[in-house]
Amino acid sequence: MDHAIQRVLNALTHAYFIRGRAGDRRTVQNRQEKIMRLVPPLLQHAEALLVEILPCRLPADSVVSRYFRRHERLGQADRGFIAEAVYAVLRRRRSLEAYCLGEISPRRLLLAWLGCVQKLNRREFGDVLNAAENQWLAQAKALRLEDFPPALQLDLPDWLYARLLVQLGAEDTEHLALQLNQAAPLDLRVNPLKAERDALLARLRADGIRAVPGDYSPLAMRLADKPALARHPAFLDGSFEVQDEGSQLLGYLVQPRRGEMVADFCAGAGGKTLLLGALMRSQGRLYAFDIAEKRLAKLKPRLARSGLSNVHPVRIESEHDARLKRLAGKFDRVLVDAPCSGLGTLRRNPDLKWRQHESDVAELAVKQASILAAAAKLVCPGGRLVYATCSLLSEENEAVVEAFLVAHPEFSRLSASEILRSQSIPIRGDDEKGGDLRLWPHRHGTDGFFAAVMARQ
Numbered sequence: 001m002d003h004a005i006q007r008v009l010n011a012l013t014h015a016y017f018i019r020g021r022a023g024d025r026r027t028v029q030n031r032q033e034k035i036m037r038l039v040p041p042l043l044q045h046a047e048a049l050l051v052e053i054l055p056c057r058l059p060a061d062s063v064v065s066r067y068f069r070r071h072e073r074l075g076q077a078d079r080g081f082i083a084e085a086v087y088a089v090l091r092r093r094r095s096l097e098a099y100c101l102g103e104i105s106p107r108r109l110l111l112a113w114l115g116c117v118q119k120l121n122r123r124e125f126g127d128v129l130n131a132a133e134n135q136w137l138a139q140a141k142a143l144r145l146e147d148f149p150p151a152l153q154l155d156l157p158d159w160l161y162a163r164l165l166v167q168l169g170a171e172d173t174e175h176l177a178l179q180l181n182q183a184a185p186l187d188l189r190v191n192p193l194k195a196e197r198d199a200l201l202a203r204l205r206a207d208g209i210r211a212v213p214g215d216y217s218p219l220a221m222r223l224a225d226k227p228a229l230a231r232h233p234a235f236l237d238g239s240f241e242v243q244d245e246g247s248q249l250l251g252y253l254v255q256p257r258r259g260e261m262v263a264d265f266c267a268g269a270g271g272k273t274l275l276l277g278a279l280m281r282s283q284g285r286l287y288a289f290d291i292a293e294k295r296l297a298k299l300k301p302r303l304a305r306s307g308l309s310n311v312h313p314v315r316i317e318s319e320h321d322a323r324l325k326r327l328a329g330k331f332d333r334v335l336v337d338a339p340c341s342g343l344g345t346l347r348r349n350p351d352l353k354w355r356q357h358e359s360d361v362a363e364l365a366v367k368q369a370s371i372l373a374a375a376a377k378l379v380c381p382g383g384r385l386v387y388a389t390c391s392l393l394s395e396e397n398e399a400v401v402e403a404f405l406v407a408h409p410e411f412s413r414l415s416a417s418e419i420l421r422s423q424s425i426p427i428r429g430d431d432e433k434g435g436d437l438r439l440w441p442h443r444h445g446t447d448g449f450f451a452a453v454m455a456r457q
């Protein structure tokens with residue numbers, strides 16, 4: 001193998017683990033050894049992957065999966081490593097482009113990340129850099145990020161920075177943006193029909209998986225690393241699902257009870273459906289509506305693992321589907337996990353900040369209002385309606401709910417924090433304005449979520 005590439009890989013591996021996995025020498029050593037053993041030209045793979053991702057035609061995660069399917073000989077550690085480099089570039093794309101000094105290319109973005117963010121020195125780069133690149137990188141390293149506008153420094157598009165500034169102020173926007181530029185932790189949710197959290201934590205630890213209970217959700221477990229779990233026996237037997245802790249809290253806001261009629265209006269692949277079904281102890285009827293056949297199809301194997309028998313997936317044409325009319329006024333609880341900009345998930349999907357535009361947000365808000373109004377018709381008198389998004393923007397959140405409440409005086413807001421507290425879920429911080437729940441990556445360590453709980457008279 002080319003020694004220069006080997007040196008960069010060593011340095012990269014070092015930088016990667018120092019940043020992400022400090023404190024566990026054994027893991028560092030194991031994975032480092034693994035990478036050394038398997039080592040392909042990872043930098044070239046990262047470059048090739050960026051060529052496909054940067055035009056932003058498709059979501060980055062689907063491009064990454066497709067790439068790895070095409071390169072099936074890449075091992076787990078190599079994949080982790082390539083994905084880490086590519087995602088780092090996506091997170092820091094705007095400032096890395098500035099470091100490119102007018103000649104933006106996937107290779108330069110990667111080298112800028114290595115040189116200017118990871119601070120690899122010339123010796124660590126070895127002879128990977130040609131003379132022109134050496135010269136360019138020396139100039140790039142001399143740039144001071146502080147001399148650029150705040151939005152660039154924080155790697156946000158101008159329009160998004162401007163909106164967050166209005167909502168949060170400069171200091172909080174900075175804290176949020178810095179957090180959004182980190183990788184999200186891996187959270188699991190225990191399936192209470194199959195396992196008990198303490199026992200499952202012990203089972204995972206016995207397998208060398210470092211896990212602790214979540215801060216808020218009684219079913220959450222947070223992992224210290226990102227092990228591959230798809231073949232873990234406790235996953236296969238339905239004892240847990242992968243689910244962000246914030247997402248879990250939405251299930252507790254719906255608070256479904258055994259025997260009730262419950263609808264998950266935008267069920268997708270059923271992350272929240274599975275939780276709602278488990279909270280109902282599989283008793284009563286739980287409808288999982290969605291317009292996307294493909295997403296609902298992904299719910300099927302998850303349902304099979306979960307042990308739930310009360311879930312009815314129904315593909316609808318739109319929120320105005322005629323079948324919904326027959327169900328009007330019949331549901332005790334309705335969750336609307338609305339399609340949204342997804343900006344609360346930027347730690348996982350950093351490409352969204354470059355793929356979403358202002359005009360998308362305005363369109364989404366119109367769609368969200370229409371879905372909420374249609375879903376509300378399903379709620380019975382005395383029933384509960386929860387509107388949620390993983391957006392950070394008030395346009396998709398409070399504004400949608402406020403307009404809905406004006407047009408539907410039969411609904412009134414409940415306090416989300418009180419509902420959670422009544423279930424012994426402690427939510428700290430400034431999350432109670434208007435009674436709605438707001439979860440922020442920089443305050444709660446979860447993805448960004450908004451949820452409003454409403455009751456029908």
Ligand SMILES: C[S@@+](CC[C@H](N)C(=O)[O-])C[C@H]1O[C@@H](n2cnc3c(N)ncnc32)[C@H](O)[C@@H]1O
Pocket residue numbers: 265266267268269270271272273289290291292295316318319337338339340371
């Ligand atoms: C935020 S995702 C839902 C995620 C899902 N609840 C989960 O926890 O995994 C929004 C979903 O809304 C669906 N959707 C979009 N328009 C819809 C509509 N008019 N009626 C129902 N669902 C819709 C999308 O297909 C997508 O699956």
